[in-house]
Amino acid sequence: MDEFEVIRRYFQRDNKFTNDLVSVDSGDDCAVLKLPPGEEFCVSTDTLIEGVHFPMQASGTVAAARAMGANLSDLAAMGATPHSYTVALTIPEVNDSWLSEFSSTLAAVSQDNQMPLVGGNLAKGPLSITVTIMGRVSAGEALLRSGAHVDDDIYVSGCLGDAAGGLKMVLENIEDTAGFRSPLLNRYQSPTARISLGQSLTGLASACIDVSDGFLADLSHILKSSSVGACIELEKLPVSSSLTNLLGHDAALAAAASGGDDYELCFTAPKSLRKKIANLNDDLVLTRVGHVTAGADLIVHDAEGIAMTDYATDAGLRGYTHFK
Amino acid sequence: MDEFEVIRRYFQRDNKFTNDLVSVDSGDDCAVLKLPPGEEFCVSTDTLIEGVHFPMQASGTVAAARAMGANLSDLAAMGATPHSYTVALTIPEVNDSWLSEFSSTLAAVSQDNQMPLVGGNLAKGPLSITVTIMGRVSAGEALLRSGAHVDDDIYVSGCLGDAAGGLKMVLENIEDTAGFRSPLLNRYQSPTARISLGQSLTGLASACIDVSDGFLADLSHILKSSSVGACIELEKLPVSSSLTNLLGHDAALAAAASGGDDYELCFTAPKSLRKKIANLNDDLVLTRVGHVTAGADLIVHDAEGIAMTDYATDAGLRGYTHFK
Numbered sequence: 001m002d003e004f005e006v007i008r009r010y011f012q013r014d015n016k017f018t019n020d021l022v023s024v025d026s027g028d029d030c031a032v033l034k035l036p037p038g039e040e041f042c043v044s045t046d047t048l049i050e051g052v053h054f055p056m057q058a059s060g061t062v063a064a065a066r067a068m069g070a071n072l073s074d075l076a077a078m079g080a081t082p083h084s085y086t087v088a089l090t091i092p093e094v095n096d097s098w099l100s101e102f103s104s105t106l107a108a109v110s111q112d113n114q115m116p117l118v119g120g121n122l123a124k125g126p127l128s129i130t131v132t133i134m135g136r137v138s139a140g141e142a143l144l145r146s147g148a149h150v151d152d153d154i155y156v157s158g159c160l161g162d163a164a165g166g167l168k169m170v171l172e173n174i175e176d177t178a179g180f181r182s183p184l185l186n187r188y189q190s191p192t193a194r195i196s197l198g199q200s201l202t203g204l205a206s207a208c209i210d211v212s213d214g215f216l217a218d219l220s221h222i223l224k225s226s227s228v229g230a231c232i233e234l235e236k237l238p239v240s241s242s243l244t245n246l247l248g249h250d251a252a253l254a255a256a257a258s259g260g261d262d263y264e265l266c267f268t269a270p271k272s273l274r275k276k277i278a279n280l281n282d283d284l285v286l287t288r289v290g291h292v293t294a295g296a297d298l299i300v301h302d303a304e305g306i307a308m309t310d311y312a313t314d315a316g317l318r319g320y321t322h323f324k
Numbered sequence: 325m326d327e328f329e330v331i332r333r334y335f336q337r338d339n340k341f342t343n344d345l346v347s348v349d350s351g352d353d354c355a356v357l358k359l360p361p362g363e364e365f366c367v368s369t370d371t372l373i374e375g376v377h378f379p380m381q382a383s384g385t386v387a388a389a390r391a392m393g394a395n396l397s398d399l400a401a402m403g404a405t406p407h408s409y410t411v412a413l414t415i416p417e418v419n420d421s422w423l424s425e426f427s428s429t430l431a432a433v434s435q436d437n438q439m440p441l442v443g444g445n446l447a448k449g450p451l452s453i454t455v456t457i458m459g460r461v462s463a464g465e466a467l468l469r470s471g472a473h474v475d476d477d478i479y480v481s482g483c484l485g486d487a488a489g490g491l492k493m494v495l496e497n498i499e500d501t502a503g504f505r506s507p508l509l510n511r512y513q514s515p516t517a518r519i520s521l522g523q524s525l526t527g528l529a530s531a532c533i534d535v536s537d538g539f540l541a542d543l544s545h546i547l548k549s550s551s552v553g554a555c556i557e558l559e560k561l562p563v564s565s566s567l568t569n570l571l572g573h574d575a576a577l578a579a580a581a582s583g584g585d586d587y588e589l590c591f592t593a594p595k596s597l598r599k600k601i602a603n604l605n606d607d608l609v610l611t612r613v614g615h616v617t618a619g620a621d622l623i624v625h626d627a628e629g630i631a632m633t634d635y636a637t638d639a640g641l642r643g644y645t646h647f648k
Contacts, residue, residue: 044354044355
């Protein structure tokens with residue numbers, strides 16, 4: 001098989017999802033895409049590398065689910081609706097079972113999000129996956145990182161730290177005998193982007209980001225873009241009982257503060273909108289974890305309201321970084 | 325330096341090119357892009373891997389120029405105008421001189437094509453570059469591979485095979501003592517996409533593709549998409565004197581037929597448009613090299629007009645393939 005046959009066999013099946021926003025699909029030099037009047041395109045690119053962003057020997061299902069979750073989460077953080085995507089896949093060899101799992105997972109994600117796969121690239125080399133995802137949003141309505149104001153509330157969706165717990169289970173080969181840990185594994189292996197929450201936050205949130213590198217690290221991007229500081233109450237960070245069972249109370253809170261890969265949304269909103277935000281028709285729990293302050297500091301308070309000096313710098317702000 | 329500092333230092337300089345089609349630049353979860361009314365987006369993704377698509381130890385300048393040339397060429401083949409692009413860069417280490425060359429070349433290409441860099445990804449791993457390029461084209465005007473009709477003329481722009489000659493010089497360490505070979509090296513190391521030619525072919529060409537894998541291989545994609553065959557006169561393939569000087573007459577023709585990376589355009593057009601096409605106001609020479617036929621065969625004729633049995637299959641159609 002050369003790459004054209006691989007593409008035909010795994011990525012251009014007859015049941016491939018498409019829709020009327022695609023004028024020309026993959027198979028030409030470019031895909032040609034329509035944008036409804038009054039809307040703008042949102043575009044983001046993420047690369048996942050074997051051994052860095054997913055474990056060596058991970059299944060095609062896990063690799064595809066993590067790649068798509070990470071990219072969809074960037075759309076969620078803008079309040080955008082999925083439009084379409086491309087996949088640049090580099091693989092060391094043609095492995096039928098891996099490619100079948102990978103392409104089936106892409107097909108399912110395409111269908112679930114009404115988002116056609118419109119092109120890509122296939123090359124031989126060390127396993128890596130680069131997805132470029134495109135979304136659409138009403139002109140001027142995208143949620144940015146730069147709009148947070150002093151005294152705004154700071155919220156997060158869902159629970160934090162579960163993906164870090166799941167990764168620990170994978171890396172340390174912890175068995176899931178009790179069954180209660182599977183939510184953690186699932187959150188790491190197949191993250192769900194908060195697309196509908198992001199959409200419902202347009203016009204409400206003053207700033208938004210997705211939690212990919214770690215809550216404090218990602219919040220700090222909002223603070224820097226908005227030229228503000230923040231005060232966070234550590235004990236308010238939402239932590240699942242599964243994570244507490246796995247790690248204990250303190251380590252679970254630390255994972256919530258600095259673990260990556262949760263793909264929950266962290267956003268700010270004026271206090272005047274508390275009631276509207278509490279009434280959002282979304283299944284996700286939203287938790288107020290602090291507020292925006294003047295200045296540039298990110299201060300973490302303990303249960304007694306005492307500032308934990310250097311907590312953010314020492315533990316939380318680290319997040320995941322390459323080249324360090 | 326972590327990846328955020330690398331991105332700031334090399335890719336978000338103050339003189340970075342932007343324009344009014346970009347609502348939100350890199351530095352948020354997504355870029356937000358405008359599309360003028362009545363237009364469609366063209367999107368293409370290409371990956372270049374060290375040791376496969378450019379030589380090991382190639383300079384950042386060569387790597388960037390080849391990545392951008394290949395991607396711009398996909399826009400040219402659609403008749404599209406460059407809009408913007410993202411770069412997913414994976415590098416083994418932070419090498420200042422390589423990154424400086426790479427980012428300077430991107431900046432120059434951005435400026436030359438009025439095309440902002442709007443996002444991307446930086447990760448640690450074996451060197452590879454994935455560019456996702458976006459263009460715009462009037463709705464319904466994109467040049468496709470699927471429109472070739474029986475009796476249409478087949479054209480190519482510029483000269484073919486020069487990049488294959490340049491690659492040979494690099495791989496075999498052939499010195500450029502006489503000076504006449506530098507056009508070959510330049511064509512391989514810094515390909516120029518035929519953007520303005522593509523734009524002027526909208527409404528004229530019935531089908532179009534860029535020559536990236538090799539002339540016969542790429543023409544065969546048009547034939548397959550259009551359900552037609554073709555007859556090509558080998559001696560008419562445009563070959564530069566530099567290439568003939570390097571390889572001799574026969575090998576130069578073979579390189580023109582099957583060498584990759586030229587990024588010239590191959591297109592078809594009705595005979596009735598010969599005069600219009602001859603009068604296109606473009607510096608590039610356009611050469612008629614054959615015509616479209618009924619059936620599905622790609623036949624290559626020698627100087628006496630005799631069909632060279634299996635020439636296309638044996639030599640030309642091969643092109644470059646991964647996994648074989």
